[in-house]
Each structure stands twice: as structure tokens, then as C-alpha cells.
Amino acid sequence: MVAVQAQDPAQAVIGVIFGPPGSGKGTQASRIESEAMLKHLSTGEILRAEVAKGTPTGKEVGRIMAAGDLVPDELIVDIVRGRLPEAEAGAGVLLDGFPRTVRQAQALDAMLAEEGHRVDRVIALEVPEAELVERLLHRAEVEGRSDDTREAIAERMHEYHKLTEAVLDYYRRQGVDVVRVDGTGSPDQVFERIRRALPSPSAWEDASGPKGPGRVGGDAN
């Protein structure tokens, strides 16, 4: 991966980091953000900030999240719609935690199409469920996140299988390049695998064809 700098908003790269709860999406997205200069947009973080503000919406969202359920599609789509233009104006965006349902994916496609964009690439982290639960329970001790209880974790896994997994098939059917990456091991090891899975400097762009000059800097591999 290399540093990218879009000169034209139409060249913005749209990536999605995908995976079950606890697969390390946020950790890897932060690294990709620094290396590929993509703006990391985490819907979980945005929602937690809303909860922290204690607004009426935040209170409702806090209850939903603590139970391990998904917030309504309309709410999250509105939030992303508000943030996307700013993110798209730069080199590109890496979505983390969104889209989580096929309806959200369709709404995202519609939003992107308005700007002449589409999802260029999906990185799907794969981790066995037993390890995910172990990681989340460990995180509960370290970070004390309200949705890292056994009950909420079970519900989040259930929602993932019921609603979110289908998003990958949705993208595959559309011909979007879905890169599967083994998400086990240390964050460094996983990041190295992501780099290897995206071998060419223009790997972020390849999926949707060349978009003209939009990158600066050398190959970081």
C-alpha cells in the first residue's frame, strides 16, 4: 500500500473493512488509514461518541448497542450520509462497521453513485468464532465496553450471521473484489497479510480499473 492523494474527488478510493465482531476491523483500519491515507470511518466509534454525548438519540442507541443489537438502518445510513462527502473529498475512505446489512449496502451504493463512486474493494477478516469470543471477553476486562458482555457478544454474533454475512455475497455478486484475510495472530501479522493481499501499489484502485494519476509516494512494502 502507498500513500494516496486524490486530485479529483471522482478518484477517491472507497474501501470496506469487513468482519465479525472482534475480528480486528478497527485496529487494522487505523493502520491502513495511516499507510494508505484513507479516511477511517467507523460507525461503531461514531455511535459511541453519540452515546457519550447523552443526547436522546444517544440514550436510545446506547440501549440498542448494549444489548448487542443493530441500530436501525435509517439512523446509521443518515449518519454515514452526513459524513461521506467530507471523507470522499480526500484520497478516499475506509468504512469500518458499515454496511452491516444488505439494505445498508444498497443505500451506500446509491449514495456513492450520486458522486460517481462505487465500493472498490472489500477486505474481509476471518477469525474462528471461539477466538472472537475470547478476544471480546478479554477486551471487556481491558476497555469495559458495554457490549462486551457474554449476552451481548452472543447477540452480536447472531446478528452478524443473520444480517451482516450476506453483505459479502452482495458485493461478490456485484463483482467487487473481496479479499479474504486470515485475521488470527498479532495485529502486526494480520496487517502484513493485508499488505501481501494487496500486492500492487495501485491495489486499491485495480478493482474498478485505472482512475488516472491519484497517488503519490512509493510502495510501502
Ligand code: ADP
Ligand atoms: P464490533 O464489530 O466489535 O461489534 P463496532 O464498534 O463496529 O464493533 O459496533 C458496535 C455496535 O455498534 C454494534 O453491535 C451495533 O449495535 C452498532 N453499530 C455499528 N455499526 C452499525 C451499523 N452499520 N448498523 C447498525 N448498527 C451498528
